[in-house]
Amino acid sequence: MKEDREKQTQPLSVTKVREFNIPDVMGILHITSYQSDRLWISDKYGNLVQTDLLGNVIQKIKTSGGSDGHHTVTQNGDLIFTDIVNKVINKTTQDNNITEFIKPGVWVPLSIHSSHINGDLLVGMTGYREARVTRYNKTGREVENIQRDNRGQKLYSKPHYITENINGDICTSDYTKGVVVVNKSGQHRFSYKGQKSKFRPYGICTDVFGHILVCDYHANFVHLLDQDGQFLFLLLTQQQGIHGPYSVCADEKNLYVGQLQGTLSVFKFLQ
Template sequence: MMDPRTSAQDVMRCDLCKTTVVQMHCDTCLVNLCKACVGEHISTDESKDHKVVKFQSRKSTPLYPGCKSHEKQQCIMFCKQCDIPVCASCIESNEHLHHELSKILRVLDKKKERITKERNELNDTIYPTYQDIASDVQNRMSQLEKEYGDLSTAITKHGEDWHREIDKLVQKLKAEVDEMKITQLQTLQKHLDEINKTMSDIKGEIDSIDMATDTNDLSKLFSVTSSVHIYRNLPHQIMPSLPKFMPKKIYKEELFKLFGVLSSSSLTSDKHGYKMKTTQKSTEAGSFPPVKQLLDEPETVTTIHTGYRSLYYVACLSDEEIWTGGNDSTMKLYSINQGSLLKSITTKSGNTPSDIAVTKSGDLVYADYDDRTVNIVKNEKIEQVIKLQNWRPKGVCSTSSGDLLVILHSDDETQTKVVRYSGSTEKQTIQFDDKGIPLYQSGSYTTENRNLDICVSDGGAKAVVVVNHAGKLRFRYTGHTPAPKNKPFYPPGITTDSQSHILTADYNNNCVHIINQDGQFLRYIECGLIYPYGLCTDTNDNLFVAQNGNKKVQKVKYLQ
């Protein structure tokens, strides 16, 4: 028969006699007692001020920390200048004369509130984000397995066409594929192990905070520190790049040259790849896009005639409709599939817009350089959002958070800056680098990348300038050589896609440059473009190019 005193289902027993049911609790010593043992407990250490309460009222008495300078003194005050708890003797010694003192309970209440908030951030935001990151890495590993399997199958099929003469070469190439796969999977596994370890550390810290906040021992609570600032710095996102198999025609005398070769594989690490998990519904922050490869040859899908004398701007309203702007005060909405004009809006001032954009809610936004305003069109009614003094708006874009990024030129055209607005409220200004040097010479147009970088085409500097979300310079892109027409790089329009590629028009070279989010050139898009100016992409990563040369918008497919 189970001993009722040791059964897990038994009620709590007195810590002294071990037999009687608990009735009392000493808040000073954190000891459970029966009524008969209270006297014995108090007599064992009469130097302490024992606070014995009913068991149901335990933890009701604050346990003040002991003073390090005065033995057996309790600290009920806190010195803000010295950042330490102090007792009555400390105060009487004049050591903290003229210092600002606060009741320690008030200080600890604020700390408890802060660390509880940080604990909630760890539990509700950071830890779930790491869970998503771990899932993303696992998904990429599964995708690698599949794609490497497809690659091996392609090599095998091509090898069968060459019969026994090329068996040795087939095995050699498959071994290279396996080696690349193993290398990339090992790298991703190591990355996943590091993420899982961090998740374990975060969980441990959450448990530590929970234990500290669930006790009335103020010394334990006061000693709690949080590493949440460390975990806010998310790990780099590793993006594997698959090799390509390029088969060639069969000529036995040149087997090793013509059978086909594998391009090199790569793994890139992007410190800005992951975003902190949010409770808001946001494609940019809450999900990871499928990896898409660049097409070997971009292709034109359709062309839309706009009728402007000079065509400058294009902005996607949806996958079926685009807004355009040119040399007059009218902004036109076109059907992409039909090429037909659906709607026209004239600027409130009658001026030519200096740029157009579409918000997340589908409203048209335009900048009016001469009128010094930024305006939004809702239900075909124009509302002024921003009115400037001494500055004029050039480029405008709507961000994933719903803010507006506006490029501003000073009246004397000697200064350029990027300003973030929430409605009409200025939230952020980006103008100088860490050394106080201007970032922009004459910024034209701007866009936000998926990693929240702010990308600006600077026609005056003949460069693309990219800063991070905080406004710190990441890189400048000044073109690639050889250029299609060997003319100087001149970037007007700029846009990004789901892969965090940055696409910028090159007016002089009749092409579009594609660079990755770190500024590395990937390829040109030509497709017969004539003086490309404005750019935008739709949700399927189709590129729309407003061409000033022929006044047409060209829809181009460039990703698989």
């Protein structure tokens, strides 16, 4: 069965088309694709930068500090980002007005993703010895909290990146729990803990085929999983010039990989 999966998926490969550094960006911690020729990028100092696909800066927002996967773009084009210092979620409309959108109370919002399926916001949070994923609707109303599996065990420790698959599964990258995937109802589907014992996942995304891509920063790999959690192969390694992959984003045309030293690599999917 495993061999059959690999035969079906192995033709997926990538070819690098360009690589660039963005001025005054100190480490590319998270990438969000916006329209067909725009990216939002955040660094370790709380800078949010919008660029084109050549690295030209279009606009820049200085925030008081976020976590790794702390921004997303809605279906309407609004930028939403977390503020871990003030424990709020802010919204920036296209006319550049910044407002407080959601106040999670005692919870610290780490990661955020705007659903392409229904516009809901998925937020990874931490609290006192607890962590959870909260679903909000478009208006910011809390809809659901996901915290434990059906045996009462904690699902999350530090969900610092979050995304959604084409089937509605919520996929998180967690420092100590690995890749944790629950279905759209919050039921635990599977966890992926890498191919080696020291696996610590960072950036995570899904592609149009339903694959899950996750950065293995310390090993210089980007792992490729199918939507059921089966490891397929290492999509990117040092052979493709990847050094310290920290963030990853896929749209219908390209794959973007951000590295901690500030380099952004653009790849084409080949099928």
